[in-house]
Amino acid sequence: MRSRVLAIVGVSAAVLALAGCGSEMTGTPSAASGAPAPSQSSSAPDTSGSAPSSSNDSSGGAANTAAGGFTQQGTKLKLGEKAIVPFKSEGKTGAIGVTVKSIDKGVEADLAPLDLGDKAKGMTPYYVRVTVSNESGTDFSYTSLGLMNALLPDGSEAQGVSVIGTFDKCDSGDAGKAFTTKGATYDSCVLAVAQAGTTVTGASYNEGEYTDQAPGTDYGSKPITWQS
Known part of the structure; x- marks a missing residue:
């Protein structure tokens, strides 16, 4: 039996969760993509401490901090x-860490399994690769990152594409069962498309749900x- 993937094309947000908003178009794949299971590369190299670090780390962590050592909004x-x-x-x-590792350019043919029809014509997909880390040692198993663009x-x-199901080119992923200790990580991906003549060059973290935990974090x- 062929696996089914539901793709939602919105005018703005690409969501690392099972949601989409704005003007949308849905579809199912015209052929199975043979995608692997979601990536869950969780590990637990460090179990000491529970508070997030406010200093720069080896990946060039943010220097601007809000209350509690969180990265300042903006x-x-x-x-x-x-x-x-x-x-x-x-x-x-x-606390969690969010690191945008790379932005990879695909080709229009990559979108074929999503059965987007005319919406995909002339569009180039871009894959925003994100690593999420557990910074506080809290049990956040099976959670998803939240809103990124x-x-x-x-x-x-950029125009976002939310995929409900498995798309092997860009797996949104989730934390898995081992995301319970400080230092655990997992990989995720934001899928977006751009018209000819423009490119995707960046990403933003837009989650504003947790402002009650720390002032200055209304992302x-x-x-x-x-x-x-």
């Missing part, structure tokens, strides 16, 4: 640099951004 980072942001799940609060060179949001109004 901070601008380079690819490979880590933001430390508040997080909570099922009543448990803590791909960005165009002028800072505006919904002032996102953290990464640019290549």
Whole structure:
């Protein structure tokens, strides 16, 4: 039996969760993609301590910090640099790290399994590769990152594609069962498309749900951004 993938093309946000908004178009694949299971590269190299670090780390972590050592809203980072942001799940609060590792350009044919029809014509897919780390040692197993967008060179949001199911070119992933200790990580991906003549060069973290944990972390109004 062929696996089914639901793709949603929105005018702005690409969401690392099973949601989409704005003007949307849905579809199912015309052929099975033979995709592997979601990536869950969680590990636990460090179990000491529970508070997020406010200093720079080996990946070039953010220097601008809000209360509690979290990255200040509106901070601008380079690819490979880590933001430390508040997080909570099922009543448990803590911190996670968000590192945009790379932005990879695909080809229009990559989109064929998503059966997007005319929406995909002339569009180039871009894959924003993200590593998420557990910074507080809180049990955040099976959680998803939250709202991120791909960005165009002028800072505006690229057209996002949310995939419900498995798309082997860009697996949104989740934390898995081992994301319970400080230092655990998993990889995720934001899928966006751009028309000919423009490119995706950056990403933003726009989650504003956790502002009650720390002042200065309203990323919904002032996102953290990464640019290549």
